[in-house]
Amino acid sequence: MAGVGVLEVSDATFDQEVLHSEQPVLVDFWAVWCGPCKAIGPIVEGVAASYAGKLKVAKVNVDENGATPSRYGIRGIPTLLFFKGGKVADQVVGYVPQNVIEEKVQKLLA
Numbered sequence: 001m002a003g004v005g006v007l008e009v010s011d012a013t014f015d016q017e018v019l020h021s022e023q024p025v026l027v028d029f030w031a032v033w034c035g036p037c038k039a040i041g042p043i044v045e046g047v048a049a050s051y052a053g054k055l056k057v058a059k060v061n062v063d064e065n066g067a068t069p070s071r072y073g074i075r076g077i078p079t080l081l082f083f084k085g086g087k088v089a090d091q092v093v094g095y096v097p098q099n100v101i102e103e104k105v106q107k108l109l110a
Contacts, residue, residue: 005048009058011067017058019086024108025056026101029072029079031063036095037078043098044080047105054109082108 009017009027018025028044030037048057062069062077072081072088082090082104090104 005052005057006045007056007058009060009065009068011065014060014065014068017056018083021056021083021086023054023056024089024105025058025083026105026108027081027083028057028059029062029069029074029077029081030059031061031077033063034077040078040080040095043101046098047101050102051105051109055105080104084108 006028007017018027026044026047028037028040030041044057044059047055051057060068062074069079076093078093078095080092080101081088089108092101092104
């Protein structure tokens with residue numbers, strides 16, 4: 001269910017797409033049945049569009065990919081992890097407004 005400019009990432013492709021990315025990466029951990037995940041989805045897609053070329057945006061379906069969420073201690077969804085240079089630089093757990101996410105993206109890109 002990834003939108004335009006949003007990459008669907010699996011356990012198998014996570015390291016290559018996220019940890020080895022030249023650009024900072026925003027990863028949205030979500031599930032189909034999760035209401036707040038559906039609510040934050042359009043915001044994540046908007047951020048992907050706004051920062052295209054500067055920020056990679058990826059989604060991980062926690063129901064289809066168990067290894068990556070457990071590796072990063074994801075206990076609640078939605079969880080947004082912000083990666084820079086292969087390391088977690090910041091995170092957001094639960095639904096937050098767009099300006100909160102954009103502030104974190106701007107810090108990540110600074």
